[in-house]
Structure formats: structure tokens, C-alpha cells
Amino acid sequence: MSDPTATATANLAAAPSTASVSDALDSLGLPGSLHGIGALRQGQRTVGPVFTVTYEPVDDTGGTVGDFLDDVPVGAVILIDNAGRTDCTVWGGIMSGTAHDRGVAGTVINGTCRDVAVATAVGYPIWSVSRFMRTGKDRVRVAAVQKPVTIDGVLVHPGDILVADDDGAVVVPASHWGEVAALARRIDRVEDAIVDAVRAGATLAEARAQHGYHSLQTRKDPS
16 A cells, blocks of 8 residues: 555645645545645745644743754655744744754744745745734744645644645645545646637637536535
8 A cells, every 4th residue: 555645745736736635635524734834935836744732832841942843754744733823933933944954844833923035035934814023922833744734724634744835825635635645636737628629720618518517516415
């Protein structure tokens, strides 16, 4: 039996787009699209197994922003949940430079990052809710590492497959990756066929009807 994580990381160029993956998830009745999280800059793309980090507000017992990066494996995508907070950062230049040098595939943040120039200079890919310079030190602390997180109603487990590009970020349960990726590629083929048909003289309505476009993302009842 093939390892879905190995399948996802083996060939980045072959991974479907987030749009096609999202459509495939809709067809299968699975959640996965992480609303409100966007690319730090255009042209970024990544796919890999998720390494989860959860932050929480600091209280009287203290705590730190953590050194979890030492434990992230090569090729993983770090998914940080800071509850969508935009008033303090949980990722900056030291993290971007170190993650890049260690072969981490990217960082997706339900929260805020800073030191954008550093990430841009080294080419490290980041997706986040926003960017803001104020430090998270003494404001938030690491609460958990490699534990399930829920973002926008999407339950994410460590090792699930995350795909991110210009349109945002989407997570697929590892056990469904093969099925979702195959369906996403079929959706791509159908959409390409529609474009080809229109270029050959068909109307858009005709091409869509011929290739079943309007039912592509419709949830299919198991039979």
C-alpha cells in the first residue's frame, strides 16, 4: 500500500492546484479549504505533510513562542494556529531563514507573520491571515505541537496533506489524498477539454454540457 505522504511530496510539479483539490473535496463531501489565509506573495506553491503548532495567549504562568522548528522534518509544511489573531506575529525572519535552510516546504499561519523582506529574499513560502510587525513574545505562547487543530471548521491532523498556491491553502486527510488528487486531476482534464472545445468553435454552454461541468463539484452520494 502506497504512503500518501510520500506520494504528495515526491513530485511537487504534479500536485493539483488548490482550486481543483477544493472542488474534489466538495465532490466527496469533505471539508478542507482554509478560509481567510492567503499567499504572502504571488507565485508561491507548496505541498507536503502537515506539522501542526498551536498558540494560546500568555497568562501569569508565562511561556515562550517556542523552538518547535528544530523538530520539523524536511519537506513538511508548518501549519500554525494562532486563532486568527492579527495583533501580534508568530513567525518572523529568523524562522523563515532557518526553515528555508532546513528544507521545510513552507508555513501556513492562521494568524500573522512579519519580516516579509527576509522571507522574500530567501524565497521561503508563507501563507497567513495578514502581516504585522508587533512581536508575539509575552503575548502568545506555544500550547501544543503535533496535535490536531481546527481552522475554519476544518479538523487537521499532523501528517495530513496541505496544498497551497496563489489561491490559498487547502488540507486533505492523509487517508483520502490519493482519491482526492486523482479526482482533482480529472477535474483539470475536464476543464481543459471545455476550453479546447470552445476554441474549436463550440459555445461555452455547449462545451460545459458536453463535459458535465455543472456536476463536477456536486457531492456524490456513495453507492
